[in-house]
Amino acid sequence: MPRRGVSTQILISMAAVSVFSSIVGYLFVYLAYVVAEEYVSNFQGWLPFEIEFSVLLLSIVPALMLTGWIAIRLTRRILAPLNSLATGAQRIAAGDLSARADPGDLPLSETALLISDFNTMASRLQDMTNNLITWNAAIAHELRTPLTILCGKIQGVVDGVIVADERLFHSLLLQINSLGRLVDDLRVVSLSESGHLDLRKDRMDLSEQIGSVIEVVRAPLIESGFRLETNLVDIEIFADGDRIRQALHALLENVRRYAVPGLLNIETLRLNNNILIRVEDSGPGLAPEFVKRAFEPFERADPSRSRHNGGSGLGLSVVRVIAEGHGGESSYRRSSRGGSIFEISLPLT
Known part of the structure; x- marks a missing residue:
């Protein structure tokens, strides 16, 4: 019937x-x-x-x-x-x-509410699909460069064009390390976007963690012409030490790639119930129109220059998601001497 x-x-x-x-x-x-x-x-x-x-x-x-x-x-x-x-x-x-x-x-009010909810759902679904397409394209682009370099050099060794010496292996190792950092950055950002970023928090000495990162990047920074100054307060916080080191390493790597060689100040200070990790360089700073999207994934102030220097556009987004994962935030502002000041604010409790 x-x-x-x-x-x-x-x-x-x-x-x-x-x-x-x-x-x-x-x-x-x-x-x-x-x-x-x-x-x-x-x-x-x-x-x-x-x-x-x-x-x-x-x-x-x-x-x-x-x-x-x-x-x-x-x-x-x-x-x-x-x-x-x-x-x-x-x-x-x-x-x-x-x-x-x-x-x-x-x-009718109930019908209007149903239509509104449906349109909101459809809009979010469209945004998620567009973001997925953009992410897939960006990831493919970022992975292509180091893989192409690795394949080219290995093929050169196989063809006898390139000599397999210590210098070559050191270059290949740098590319592999760069690829590993890129994969780890992608993993952190994607887990944060999906709400599944796992943080293994414990009591830790913040100065000790920051000091270990500085020791790793000191030589490349000095080689690039930077002079390091540190002012670290002795304080313990409840945080994921691996992620904090990753965020600071991303900030310092960003400075090494794009800042003008000069004084680089790294300090920590207590502000009310928060602890600030501050990195200040000598410039040139971010363009005003770029500041609002600086911490978004795959954003670059100068795409051509960033790709030439090997940047993926993920560094500052990693800093943001790690800070927010700890209940804090990341920020940028101009310094009085025209440089950039990047800050990671973390709650003490």
Whole structure:
């Protein structure tokens, strides 16, 4: 048996209510006559007279017309948004993520809320898909460069064009380490975006952790022309030491690649219930229009220069997600001498 449409069901229901109401009204009049029978001289039973039947018929017909008009108006307010919702769902299922539902004119509050929730869901689904496409393209691009270099040099050794000496192995090791850091950065950012970044927190000496990072990067920084100054306070915090070292290493690597060689100050200071890790260089600083998106994945102030220097555009985003994972934040501002000040704020408790 085919199912009736919503409009048909509403029309039939309201018509039935109208007829039922008219009949109940007549029966009520009949009961009134029964109660007042001794006072009504011409009472002749429950069957209607010709005039009464005419009155009953004339009351039912306009009621049916009115209820039919109301039913049609009501079904339009209900069905128009629902039909648009069904069409939008079908288009999204077919792969058109730009489809949206139209609430129509004067929708019911529940219907309008349903349409709004559907459109919000569709918009987020489209954004997630676009982000996934962008991420896949960016990841493929970033992995291609070190893999191409590795394959080229190894192929050169196989063909006898390149001599497999200590210098070559050192160059290959640098590319492998760079590839490993890139994969780790991608893992941290992607886990944070999905809400699954795992932090293994414990009591740790912050100065000791920062000092270990400085020892690793000191030689490359000095070789690049930087002069290091440190001012570290002795304090313990509850944090993931590996991630804190990764964030600081990303900041210092960012300075080494893009800052002007000169004084590089690394310090920690306590501010209320937070501890600040501050890295200040000699410039040139970030362009004002780039500051707002500096901590987003794969963003570069100068894409061509960044790729030439080997940057992936993930360094500052790693700093941000690690800071936020600890309940803190990362920030950037200009220094009084025109350089850049990057800060990681971490809660003490």
